[in-house]
Amino acid sequence: MTNQNVVVPEAMGIAVAAVANPTPLFPYPQPRGGGGGLGVRRKCLPQLELGGTGGRINVWLESMKASSPTHGKAVAAVAAAPAVAEELDEHSTWVMGNPSALSMFEEIANASKGKQIVMFLDYDGTLSPIVDDPDRAFMSDAMRDAVRESARYFPTAIVSGRCRDKVYNFVRLAELYYAGSHGMDIKIPAKGPSFKKANGKAVLFQPASKFLPMIDKVYKALLEATKFIPGAKVENNKFCVSVHFRCVDEKRWSALADQVKSVLKQYPKLRLSPGRKVLEIRPIIKWDKGKAMEFLLEALGFANCNDVLPVYIGDDRTDEDAFKVLRNREQGFGILVSKIPKETSACYSLQEPSEVMDFLQRLVAWKRRSLKSCPKM
Numbered sequence: 001m002t003n004q005n006v007v008v009p010e011a012m013g014i015a016v017a018a019v020a021n022p023t024p025l026f027p028y029p030q031p032r033g034g035g036g037g038l039g040v041r042r043k044c045l046p047q048l049e050l051g052g053t054g055g056r057i058n059v060w061l062e063s064m065k066a067s068s069p070t071h072g073k074a075v076a077a078v079a080a081a082p083a084v085a086e087e088l089d090e091h092s093t094w095v096m097g098n099p100s101a102l103s104m105f106e107e108i109a110n111a112s113k114g115k116q117i118v119m120f121l122d123y124d125g126t127l128s129p130i131v132d133d134p135d136r137a138f139m140s141d142a143m144r145d146a147v148r149e150s151a152r153y154f155p156t157a158i159v160s161g162r163c164r165d166k167v168y169n170f171v172r173l174a175e176l177y178y179a180g181s182h183g184m185d186i187k188i189p190a191k192g193p194s195f196k197k198a199n200g201k202a203v204l205f206q207p208a209s210k211f212l213p214m215i216d217k218v219y220k221a222l223l224e225a226t227k228f229i230p231g232a233k234v235e236n237n238k239f240c241v242s243v244h245f246r247c248v249d250e251k252r253w254s255a256l257a258d259q260v261k262s263v264l265k266q267y268p269k270l271r272l273s274p275g276r277k278v279l280e281i282r283p284i285i286k287w288d289k290g291k292a293m294e295f296l297l298e299a300l301g302f303a304n305c306n307d308v309l310p311v312y313i314g315d316d317r318t319d320e321d322a323f324k325v326l327r328n329r330e331q332g333f334g335i336l337v338s339k340i341p342k343e344t345s346a347c348y349s350l351q352e353p354s355e356v357m358d359f360l361q362r363l364v365a366w367k368r369r370s371l372k373s374c375p376k377m
């Protein structure tokens with residue numbers, strides 16, 4: 001490895017406190033309703049414990065259901081339910097707490113005046129629509145153009161649960177920064193249009209590298225344990241593993257949860273969290289997408305800056321860690337991609353990837369106009 005820094009967390013001094021910024025740069029909307037809520041009935045997911053007996057399987061099952069809302073089904077349920085009015089009310093309350101980033105565009109643009117926007121984008125469900133086959137989650141050329149343009153004006157990073165190589169192969173833009181495996185695999189190349197702040201040295205940061213052999217073993221064990229469940233798919237994401245159940249008949253979810261649980265019992269150093277019809281298995285280390293975002297900000301020279309505005313757009317539970325960091329720092333803003341109300345720490349929302357594309361295009365157009373009228377901006 002030449003001209004590349006392999007960074008260990010301690011060496012970077014990465015801790016939430018290390019990059020804390022005391023100056024509120026963006027006025028987060030105040031939480032509405034009780035319990036710090038956004039006016040939405042809280043549907044907290046139970047902890048997915050790996051030990052214990054049969055009862056916990058139900059907890060797993062409930063989690064799998066709760067973390068996999070299907071828009072079509074939700075809409076049908078709303079239409080059929082007697083409490084339609086209440087549901088609609090809930091939705092509009094949520095929209096008030098998390099207004100559309102498109103309808104609030106002027107406010108967002110104003111807040112970024114004089115500040116360097118740094119763009120963080122999740123991949124699945126944000127840049128590409130959710131599809132049955134994870135290997136075919138392609139982003140459109142139009143979306144690729146929008147992301148390419150974003151990177152011309154703002155340092156832009158992809159932060160994904162997928163392994164870094166795989167997400168790079170989908171995005172195929174060398175001018176971006178990539179954080180794969182839920183932020184546990186970060187690479188900052190040495191050269192590129194927006195890499196001036198990275199001191200001309202490539203950075204490779206893999207805080208879970210010692211877990212590689214374990215992840216490999218658990219991946220093989222999960223493949224074996226789930227091979228009799230039609231539709232189940234196990235994906236090796238290098239520092240984490242995804243067990244997909246989108247194509248598994250709901251009647252077999254419990255059997256799948258059972259199999260996964262029996263494998264994970266032998267791996268107390270791994271934890272499990274639910275995603276969109278997927279069980280995500282990863283090492284128990286204090287590292288997540290929020291920490292990855294902070295790492296990138298620091299590595300790019302934006303730590304302790306008052307004139308930076310990080311924007312994080314994502315659709316998944318794992319993106320909440322980044323939304324929380326922004327909320328706690330009172331800096332920048334998180335945008336949740338969702339058609340249905342969800343508990344979130346984001347302050348704005350977009351409904352689907354096509355809206356994400358609109359938003360990126362508008363931001364770039366706004367930036368271009370501002371540069372024309374005031375080239376120093």
Ligand SMILES: O=P(O)(O)OC[C@H]1O[C@H](O[C@H]2O[C@H](CO)[C@@H](O)[C@H](O)[C@H]2O)[C@H](O)[C@@H](O)[C@@H]1O
Binds near residue numbers: 123135235
């Ligand atoms: O952090 P992300 O980039 O959003 O990655 C999270 C997981 O995304 C992928 O799974 C999801 O998208 C698939 C394709 O649309 C879909 O089939 C699946 O049901 C979703 O959960 C990816 O395959 C996982 O490895 C990522 O962890």
